[in-house]
Amino acid sequence: MTNPLPNPIEAAARATPAPVARRLRGLSDRAIAWIFVAPTIFLLLAINIFPLIWTVRLSFTNFAANRPNREVEWVGLRNYERILTDEGTWANMQTTAHFLVWTIVLQVVIGFTLAWLINRKFKGNDLVTTLIVLPMMLSPAVVGNFWTFLYQPQIGLINYIVELVTGIPASSFSMLGPGGLAPWSIIIVDTWMWTPFVMLICLAGLRSIPDYIYEAAEVDRASKWRQFWTITVPMVLPFLMLAVLFRGIENFKMFDMVTLLTGGGPGNETLLTSIDLKREAFEKWRTGYSSAYAIILFVTVFGLASIYVKALNKVKER
């Protein structure tokens, strides 16, 4: 951020008599910087940091928000101990991991392929790109709710299309009901919504590769296949990794779309940790316990993201 040129304001200020200098400078830059930044920092402290500290405090108690008059006891690390030794928590973590891994794999494969195709620069590619990205900007709750209609057993559009394409009778399976399809149904909706996100970032990566690199490779008689693996993939990789970071964080926090689609069911088949957390906090009202749960989730996502960002920076440096 250092400016290599001598600062003209400083020079002008020093050269002018005091009253003019005061008019010239007004408030000092330092004062302005603080006045400009302070409201934002204050708001973040009030809406993000203060609640976080409060959550940490609550996590060591047995507080229940629906019984504010009950005496609050300090329970030390007992909440943490109970969460980490609870088999249900680990099962939910696995459900979340399954959702996370498959959505990322599908979105990366489909998103990259689409970007690669769009980069052929066929006529009208801009228009199609704009249409493709629409789903990702829409309200996940409203869209998730509507997908329950598309997924309706027996009469839903999806069941109908499956019967039309594969011949499997529409009444023989239920996308959101028992039968093990529900975890895949939420993966399909998330992939439908967020593939364009990965696609857009990959497209930016592909467009950042200068033509002369391919021209040089062509002169060296490198095959198209070899060009793809030695030029295209490595140069898009930092972009792709960034897309994965965003999707990873977002899907770890996933709540709205899945809540409306399955609410965690059938049974606990799609009970992601965020939905479980909501049940503990706002249905069972175990505020202390769920605070500890929230802290564990936050530390997990923060830790994983930090490690990942380090890896990302290494790839970028290459």
Next chain:
Amino acid sequence: MSAYSVTEPSRASKWLAGILVVAYAFITLLPLVWIISTGFKSGPDSISYPPKVIFDPSLEGYVNLFTTRTRIAAEDFAALPPPETWYDEVVREDGMVIAGPSRFGERFLNSVIIGFGSTFLSIVLGTLAAYAFSRFKVPLKDDLLFFILSTRMMPPIAVAIPIYLMYRELGLSDTHLGMILLYTGVNISLAVWLLKGFIDEIPREYEEAALIDGYTRFQAFRKVVLPQAATGIASTAIFCLIFAWNEYAFAVLLTSGNAQTAPPFIPTIIGVGGQDWPAVAAGATLFLLPVMIFTILLRKHLLRGITFGAVRK
């Protein structure tokens, strides 16, 4: 450029790529087309099997969305005066009468108030902070910027627990002001990061010239930087608005009767024996359409917005 370029794809590969991408676009837009068309179906048409692609358009869904209706006894129904308005007529066809307006209008208005309120606040605070981060040596700048970003990593439910308690103490639960402040707190990180990127691109020389001409820092900011950053500010505002518009988790946990927005409301539209799908689809259409239009307007800055300014075209 030479007439023949080795990097230019062949005609055949362009055609193939075009066909594949258009096919994908067709599949991916099908659910959206289905939402819009279901809004114009009658109740029986919406749940017929096989699904109806061609149907008699009906405004029943939209009428149901904005009204509550009751069924009255047959002799009373026969004694009614002829329907006064077209929407009375639509409801009478189902053997019912309009009992009053539904809460959809209110909820939609709440979405508008909270969306615009929080966007305005995010942009005002965000522009000031972004300018300071862009132009001045703020102590611990990188840490502060990272801190601002990291607030986005918290699961919304984790923040909702203490906010719920805090708002209960302060009397902010289920109020517009409470939701505006909350969404501003969430959006401010996006606003600061995006706007800093846009302001970084404005040459410093403009302001420095203004300063030498006798402007104060603040005047230079207002009269030189702000007009230059107008496009960036506008697109950042749209991103903030879309976030606040779409948000569900906080809305469903912290609002109920008074300040509830549309996303938690739409899924609760119930008809006879389950959800009234044409009405749900009509509500969804009205709610999603503005975002679709904004997305098309924003297409040039889309990438930047969704990656917090990390990727610029």
